[in-house]
Amino acid sequence: MSRAPLVTILDDEPEIRQMLSAALEEAGFRTMGFGRATEFEAALKSHTPDLCLVDLSLPDRDGLTLVHRLALEQGATVIIVSGRAQVQDRVTGLELGADDYIIKPFDPAEVVARVRARLRDRPAAAAGTTARFAGWTAHFDRFALEDETGAETPFSHAEGEVLRLFLERPKRLISRAAMQESLGGAAGESFDRAMDVRISRLRQKLREDPKNPRLIKTIYGAGYIFLGDVEWG
Structure with missing residues (x-):
């Protein structure tokens, strides 16, 4: 038990x-x-x-x-x-x-x-604790991003929620409303600002070009889309 x-x-x-x-x-x-x-x-x-x-x-x-x-x-x-x-x-x-x-x-x-x-959401999250994409491995069991050399960069639980959302819905538009519904919290300025910061930090950890990110794309006025191929393990 x-x-x-x-x-x-x-x-x-x-x-x-x-x-x-x-x-x-x-x-x-x-x-x-x-x-x-x-x-x-x-x-x-x-x-x-x-x-x-x-x-x-x-x-x-x-x-x-x-x-x-x-x-x-x-x-x-x-x-x-x-x-x-x-x-x-x-x-x-x-x-x-x-x-x-x-x-x-x-x-x-x-x-x-x-x-x-x-x-x-924790029991569901345990179903897939590792995701591979674009030379990266996301370890959700220990909240770390691993690059091709084996070097790891930690991410927060909140950042992990956003990353998991993208990796579970690759190549699909995710609107702000859908993010709010999936991640919880009250809609409004606080939620929008928090999402912007978390996505910015994820881009930095994925070594994205902030002016032209290749993985997490902003679709202005609509939301975001994750462009990588994802394999869960």
Whole structure:
């Protein structure tokens, strides 16, 4: 029997940690709560969470820096839970690799629903963990791009979601609306900006010419298309 997904909660307010833990455990998840980033990072040495809920206002660390590290170095699924409601904060969090952004105050049921939505695609993703295309190999099990020499470049979980979307639909137009539907999150400026940044970073990691990319093409006013041949393994 498989174990329930583990959700870590990093927030310096004990009441919020307790409220989220109660709601998530009632919904069938395991939880671990932390009030400081140092405690959370120490726990990561012996635990691998399926999803991390991270507040940006931490007493001992900048939350945005931690989000970027979790997403890029560990390939973690990250949802920011923050009182910072400005559009720029949401955009920055998504650009740094967060998968979603929830503004305080919130309904615990909404957080549970967002967590479920983010974890729902994981079993399907396990069906194909490696894809080969244009001299590259994408390893979705360890969030890395491998070139023909064997050198690897890490990518974040959020970047991996976009890359997988392209590789699963090669040579087909993918509209912004289709991306939003597949990847989740609220449509609007924050989502569009986050997608632009993630696609730009993927192009850089694939060593694309930004003025004339050969793999990920922008079809202005319509969306994107991935032009490579893809073999899944």
